[in-house]
Amino acid sequence: MTSRKVQKDLMTFIMYIFGFLLLWEWLRPLEQLTDTSNIWVFLSFIFISLLLSFIGTPVIIGGCIKWVFIIAALDFLYIDEAFFQFKWVSVFITDFIESFQFVMARDWANLSNLFRSFLFFVLLWLMTYLIQYWLINRKQIFIFFFMTLVYITVLDTFTPYNAGWAIVRTVISGFAVLGMLTFFRLLDKEGIKKETNLSRKWMIPLVAMIVVSIGFGLAAPKAEPIWPDPVPYLTSYGKESGDGTGVQKIGYGLDDSSLGGPFIGDNQVVFTVEAESRHYWKVETKDVYTGKGWITSGSREVRSPFGSADQVPITSFFNRPGVETVKESSTVYSLNNNSHIVYPLGIKKIDAASFFSFELEVATEKIHSLEGDSPSPIKQYTLDYVVPRYSVTALNEASSEKNIVENNELINRYTQLPKDLPQRIQELAKEITDGKDSWFEKARELESYFSRSGYSYDQKDVAVPGDDEDYVDQFLFDTKQGYCDNFSTSMVVMARSIGIPARWVKGYTEGEYKGISESGSRMFEITNNNAHSWVEVYFPGIGWVPFEPTQGFSNSVQFNFDTASQSHDQPSVMNPEELEKDKPELKENNERQAASSEGSFKKLFVPIKNFFEVYWKWIALVIIVLAVLALIIYKIRGRWLPYYLTLRFKWTKKDENFQKAYMLLLRELERYGLHRKDGQTLRDYADYVDRFFSSREMGRLTARYEQLIYRGNLQKGSWKETKELWENLIKKTIA
Known part of the structure; x- marks a missing residue:
């Protein structure tokens, strides 16, 4: 084992010191701007790494010293047990396995602090190697010096961090290192032997230049800025007039009072489910349309508590003739820290660990999970529910005058509209439903209107209503492009404008089909990209019925067209049996069943295919790791x-x-x-x-x-x- 060939003279040591100071400037803001503490531990690691590099410690020995330091530091920060008792081994293994699972699920928020600190140590290890490589091998460090200046000036501009003296320190360190590296490059180029007198002749003018430049810069009068502060402009970029929030990230959120504006996608997995059939996943409903978005009329603090053994106090529809139901169950595996339950239409019971309890927000039908008296996320729970199949005949009869009078209070609540709602919205709704008698026929016409009238689904070029504009009016008559919030809100408002009670529902679509689980259920993966809003219309004596007006999305609700006239009047609606045949996952399941009766080759191929479908992420990770290891081995x-x-x-x-x-x-x-x-x-x-x-x-x-x-x-x-x-x-x- 040989040592690395390194220069160990005074000037090289000084260069390492300045390299350490430049790296220190990257760590200084962390203690103020983040919850990172014990910065001295990370500084010690940087110092030890650069010192080992300076003295030319063999790579293997130096690597072992660094690993021991990292493990001891993590033990000191998070476990606080005697290092040589090795109690940290089991803790590390458990924590790293859980964190790698979160990494595979792209759930960065749930990574443990121990694992984050470990990754930070690895990053610092890489940075110290790069500093050594730039200083000794390449003798060029301008890019790192420039990036350090950009880093601290950006933080100074956009955060509370005051980088005034940090800029001074960085300029001193950067100019000193650049000057010494230039000296070394000239010696190498001209083949001149480095001598003390020659070094002194170069360093004295360099120090004088730095001192004079810094002193002049500090002492000289400072002019007022000639440009306005860019922060307000940049933070408001992408906003239209009004209360728009600019570009947002897709996903479930609490505030819907100001809808509109573009959003960016996010494929982070929120939860996975094992279900018998596909359906939407509700989180909450809202009832008051303001002209800009949605709020709740009742107090969110009015809640109804219940336990795992209790019936969920939500009545989505009535168990009466006209609504056939089939019992089903689903298991939900949550991958985030949300303390609310996602559930399908027809929820009856939530089965979770006995120490969890639940509360229903009466105003929004949002279900909160609690452990004791505190909100607490549940990682796994099972839902029992009934899947409805509505009779079209019963739905057509539900909007009779008698039923409307009996449900007067509910209908008044869900037909609320702003007083200044543009009249042309109601006129358009009447025009669309002209000639239709029942609420169901009118709702179906409103639902299908968007797909035949030139409206398009768009996530990027989406307008925000101005102060004097109505959100629905702008979408219906001006822009005609948007995403689910535009379509669903517009249908609710048009339905209400002609007296049909409707509400706005938030949650997630069914997600992406992932195959068949070991229990025989279908597996779905739901990400933030599946966040969605849709419509529920109330039919007296029947209950709430979902409708899907958004372009590109299909409603999974089942209707029983039990009259000949209806089956002819609604040619665009498929029977449930036909819908089932068109589901890709059922086709895949049928293909697998057919394959089981064929030759031995196909019998062998199906489990292999299932294995790759389930574990493809791990297989890809192993391949990537092996490829990286092979590349590293080849490089060294x-x-x-x-x-x-x-x-x-x-x-x-x-x-x-x-x-x-x-x-x-x-x-x-x-x-x-x-x-x-x-x-x-x-x-x-x-x-x-x-x-x-x-x-x-x-x-x-x-x-x-x-x-x-x-x-x-x-x-x-x-x-x-x-x-x-x-x-x-x-x-x-x-x-």
Whole structure:
């Protein structure tokens, strides 16, 4: 094991000190702007890493020292147990396994602080290596110096961090390092030997220049800024007039009072489910439309408590003739820290651990999970519910005058509209539903209107209503493009404008089908991209019925067209059996069942396919890790390949192996950088190698090789005598 060749003079040591100071500037803001504490631990790691690099510690020994420091530091920060009792081993393994699962699920928010600190140590390790590489090998550090200046000035502009003195310190350190590196590059270029007097002649003017520049900069009068503060402009970028919130990130949120504006996608997994059929997942409903968005009329603090053994106090529809139901259950695996329950229409019971309880927000039908008296997320729970199938005949009869009078209070609540709602919204709703008598027929017309009238689904180019504009009016008559909030809110408002009670529902779509679970249920993965809003219309005596007006989305609700007239009047609606046939996951399941009756090859292929569908992320991760390891091993082959070649021929005694060993030596010298020119004889090349290494070993080996070439044989025992020369040259190619 050899040490790395490093310069250990005073100027090199000073360069390492300034490199440490530049790295320190990256850590200083963390304590003020984040919840990171014990910054001295990370600074100590940087100092030790640079010190090991300066003294030329062998890579393996230096790496071991750094790993021991990282483990001891993590033990000190998070476990606080005696390091040599090794209690940290089990804690580390458990924590890292859980954190890797969160990484695979892209759930960055749930990564533990221990794992975050470990990743930060790895990042600092990489940074210290880069500092050493830039300072010693490349003798260029301008990019890092420039990025440090950009980093602290951006923080100074956009955060509470005051980087006034940080900029001064960075300029001093950066100019000093740049000056010394320029000096070293000139020495190398001109082939001048470094001497103390020469170094002094360069350093004194450099120090004087830095002192004068910094002093002049601090003492000189400062002009007022000629540009306005960019922060207000940048923070307001993307906003239209009004209360728009600009570009947002898709996902479930609490505030819907100001709708509109574009959003960016987010494929972070929120939860996964094992379900018997596909359906939407509700979180809450809202009832008051303000002209800009949605709020809740009742207090969110009015809640109805219940437990796992209790019936969920939500009545979505009535168990009466006209509504057929089928019992189903689903298991939800939550991957975030939300303390609310996602549930399907027809929820009856929530089965979770006994120490959890629940509260229903009466005004919004949002279900909160609690542990004791505190909100607490549940990682796994099972839902029992009934899937409805509505009779179209019953829905058409539900909007009779008698039923409307009996439900007067509920209907008044869910037909609320702003007093200043533009009249043309109601006129459009009447025009769309002209000729339709029942609420169901009118709701179906409103639902299908958007798909035949030139409206388009768009997530980017979405307007925000101005102060004097109505959100629905702008979408219906001006822009005609938007996403689910635009479509669903517009249908609710139009339905209310003609007296049909409707409400706005928030939650998630069914998600992406992932295959069949071991229990035989279908598996779905729901991400933030599946956040969605839709419509529920109330039919007296029946209950709430979902409708889906958004372009590109399909309603999974089942209708029983039990009259001939309805089946002819609604040609665009498919029977539930036909819908089931069109579901891709059912097709895939049928294909698997068919495959089980075929040959042995297909019987073997199905479980292999299932395995890859379930574990493809882990397989991809293993492949990536192996590829990275292979790349690293290849990149550092100069450090291990000479040892391998030495061991390969160490115990070889046959003289015939000399020719093979000599050719491998030529290849290693080429890799090391000693290239043989075209037409150059072996003897000339040997002289060139010997001059480079200040030895005579290559010439002696080449003479033996020429003897073998021209005579056809070697004196017995020649390999034993020349093996030491060959090993010495091979070891010199270690880099």
